[in-house]
Amino acid sequence: MDRQVQKPEGVVLTRKGLATRQRIVEATSALVREHGTAATTLDDVRARTATSKSQIFHYFPGGKEELLLAVAEYETDRVLLDQEPYLSELTSWQAWQNWRDLVVRRYREAGVHCPLGVLITELGRKTPAAQALTGRLLERWQDRLRVGVEHMQLSGEIDPGLDADRVAASLIAAVQGGVTVLLSTGGIGHLEAALDTSLALLRATGVTPRWRDPESDVASMG
Amino acid sequence: MDRQVQKPEGVVLTRKGLATRQRIVEATSALVREHGTAATTLDDVRARTATSKSQIFHYFPGGKEELLLAVAEYETDRVLLDQEPYLSELTSWQAWQNWRDLVVRRYREAGVHCPLGVLITELGRKTPAAQALTGRLLERWQDRLRVGVEHMQLSGEIDPGLDADRVAASLIAAVQGGVTVLLSTGGIGHLEAALDTSLALLRATGVTPRWRDPESDVASMG
Numbered sequence: 001m002d003r004q005v006q007k008p009e010g011v012v013l014t015r016k017g018l019a020t021r022q023r024i025v026e027a028t029s030a031l032v033r034e035h036g037t038a039a040t041t042l043d044d045v046r047a048r049t050a051t052s053k054s055q056i057f058h059y060f061p062g063g064k065e066e067l068l069l070a071v072a073e074y075e076t077d078r079v080l081l082d083q084e085p086y087l088s089e090l091t092s093w094q095a096w097q098n099w100r101d102l103v104v105r106r107y108r109e110a111g112v113h114c115p116l117g118v119l120i121t122e123l124g125r126k127t128p129a130a131q132a133l134t135g136r137l138l139e140r141w142q143d144r145l146r147v148g149v150e151h152m153q154l155s156g157e158i159d160p161g162l163d164a165d166r167v168a169a170s171l172i173a174a175v176q177g178g179v180t181v182l183l184s185t186g187g188i189g190h191l192e193a194a195l196d197t198s199l200a201l202l203r204a205t206g207v208t209p210r211w212r213d214p215e216s217d218v219a220s221m222g
Numbered sequence: 223m224d225r226q227v228q229k230p231e232g233v234v235l236t237r238k239g240l241a242t243r244q245r246i247v248e249a250t251s252a253l254v255r256e257h258g259t260a261a262t263t264l265d266d267v268r269a270r271t272a273t274s275k276s277q278i279f280h281y282f283p284g285g286k287e288e289l290l291l292a293v294a295e296y297e298t299d300r301v302l303l304d305q306e307p308y309l310s311e312l313t314s315w316q317a318w319q320n321w322r323d324l325v326v327r328r329y330r331e332a333g334v335h336c337p338l339g340v341l342i343t344e345l346g347r348k349t350p351a352a353q354a355l356t357g358r359l360l361e362r363w364q365d366r367l368r369v370g371v372e373h374m375q376l377s378g379e380i381d382p383g384l385d386a387d388r389v390a391a392s393l394i395a396a397v398q399g400g401v402t403v404l405l406s407t408g409g410i411g412h413l414e415a416a417l418d419t420s421l422a423l424l425r426a427t428g429v430t431p432r433w434r435d436p437e438s439d440v441a442s443m444g
């Protein structure tokens with residue numbers, strides 16, 4: 001993802017400007033975690049960051065909507081980072097299990113206040129820009145899962161006949177669905193059931209004998 | 223589900239009262255579909271139903287929050303009904319496929335305006351009462367899926383070693399996750415991928431030979 005931050009007019013921010021912008025984003029993220037998006041006002045952000053309203057509009061000419069989009073992007077970067085080092089190295093069932101455990105732990109801790117879940121749902125429906133951003137963020141996530149599935153297919157631990165991208169999409173849906181139920185009921189059980197069932201069923205498609213030489217993982221990747 | 227409608231004080235409504243209450247619920251449902259929950263006011267409901275504000279509060283003493291809960295319950299009844307006759311008769315892979323097609327078609331038509339998805343997410347986080355209602359509604363849905371999975375296990379078309387309730391929970395998550403992505407990006411692909419992958423993987427666990435006498439389905443249910 002392009003990390004260069006541009007204002008809509010195309011003006012590249014200075015290092016100091018970037019730091020202030022980031023400070024505003026992080027403070028807003030914290031406010032959204034505490035109070036939700038609806039109850040978070042620009043006045044709250046101003047007070048929390050000791051900035052002026054004109055400063056906030058300097059960095060976010062679109063106001064609250066644009067600021068919340070930046071928070072969503074920040075939160076998704078965090079979500080993806082929180083899943084490392086496993087998300088980018090899904091090369092064994094142990095790695096998949098570790099990834100599953102990380103995801104469950106993260107959402108268990110975030111609970112019904114999961115900021116990304118809130119933002120994805122609340123921002124997503126409102127504007128085409130928000131939909132496009134959310135789509136790109138889900139794509140990045142799905143892309144890493146797809147690479148992991150393809151790796152497991154190459155080593156024979158997932159049926160190579162399966163469409164890796166659709167399997168990755170179904171894992172994205174499993175996580176999002178588990179989180180949606182968590183947001184609705186407060187229970188983590190659906191997220192756990194969705195991930196455990198998906199991984200167990202994928203594992204059952206593997207054709208690799210259990211006694212296979214682990215070295216062949218490497219060989220098959222050549 | 224108990225169809226008797228009681229006001230909080232325990233007063234059972236008359237038939238005419240029930241009809242008026244239902245009319246208010248259905249009109250609110252339509253308004254929510256058109257404008258979303260946030261933009262739907264009690265004044266809109268009053269205008270649409272030609273009722274007075276005091277009438278609305280007679281049926282929904284808790285105001286908009288209580289009315290939206292009733293709408294969520296109504297929408298979920300509709301969602302479950304929309305999945306019939308397949309949801310209650312998931313006794314063959316054809317029935318599961320038909321169910322999958324119905325679900326996809328329904329959400330494709332509802333698009334980003336899916337009223338239940340909106341209501342579950344927006345109401346769910348707000349009050350313990352809404353969480354409990356949402357939980358019960360998901361339970362009814364999951365219960366029917368579990369019965370279907372158990373049927374397929376009895377006929378050997380799904381591995382009897384799988385925990386039917388967790389499989390059903392994962393299917394609920396697949397639907398909810400697909401819908402969440404739909405609400406966020408406008409794309410139906412994740413819902414389709416989630417259901418298709420889940421059903422294909424479940425089907426692959428079946429131990430029943432393809433040439434099996436179809437009659438044995440019945441026998442194994444005895």
